[in-house]
Amino acid sequence: MIEKVNLREKFALFADRWSPKIAGEVNDTYVKLVKLAGEFVWHKHEAEDEMFLVVKGRLTIKLRDGEVNLDEGEFVIIPRGVEHLPVADEEAHVLLFEPKSVLNTGDVVNERTVADLERV
Amino acid sequence: MIEKVNLREKFALFADRWSPKIAGEVNDTYVKLVKLAGEFVWHKHEAEDEMFLVVKGRLTIKLRDGEVNLDEGEFVIIPRGVEHLPVADEEAHVLLFEPKSVLNTGDVVNERTVADLERV
Numbered sequence: 001m002i003e004k005v006n007l008r009e010k011f012a013l014f015a016d017r018w019s020p021k022i023a024g025e026v027n028d029t030y031v032k033l034v035k036l037a038g039e040f041v042w043h044k045h046e047a048e049d050e051m052f053l054v055v056k057g058r059l060t061i062k063l064r065d066g067e068v069n070l071d072e073g074e075f076v077i078i079p080r081g082v083e084h085l086p087v088a089d090e091e092a093h094v095l096l097f098e099p100k101s102v103l104n105t106g107d108v109v110n111e112r113t114v115a116d117l118e119r120v
Numbered sequence: 121m122i123e124k125v126n127l128r129e130k131f132a133l134f135a136d137r138w139s140p141k142i143a144g145e146v147n148d149t150y151v152k153l154v155k156l157a158g159e160f161v162w163h164k165h166e167a168e169d170e171m172f173l174v175v176k177g178r179l180t181i182k183l184r185d186g187e188v189n190l191d192e193g194e195f196v197i198i199p200r201g202v203e204h205l206p207v208a209d210e211e212a213h214v215l216l217f218e219p220k221s222v223l224n225t226g227d228v229v230n231e232r233t234v235a236d237l238e239r240v
Binding site for chain 1: 144146148175183190194
């Protein structure tokens, strides 16, 4: 059974932040939905590029040598190995594309780490 | 240099239809933008899942046993091996997420096949 996903409806199903939910699988990649607000932790993914597409709100990705400011309908791809810090002044709804192997906090493991992702 | 992509701006840069443009690379996957109108050709991708996210307009993906109707902000993942036929009554702007190995017409090669993709 092939079913479509409505992003707005899916985001309405959860309220917790910084906890990516799996919304689809494309080959070795997960499509994840996440609500972000405030500041995350500096981290990098040694072996995986990561894509952030803003569905609602605004998201800043701080880099060691600058930052990328994303509005709705904008995406950025953070290459493997690049340290980054997602920050959202107000709640942002973000679609992530990343390999199934990715851990949200990358090379850092702390209280923000979510190892077992729920599906939405 | 890490640069963001604004979907609306990118779609404004080209007018040709059924000719996916590469807008980003995430690991072994391309993010492609394509304008669709009318009917494509029935095809399948033997080894690759394919994701369609509608950015503007409406898109129907016909399947041999049904169809999926996508509005803006909706996506569907067509699993490998599943025959499908994209149809858009009016022009639709679609983000595709698929392995770099994917040929647009899958197992069919004809005048709709685009082997060398441009970047946008």
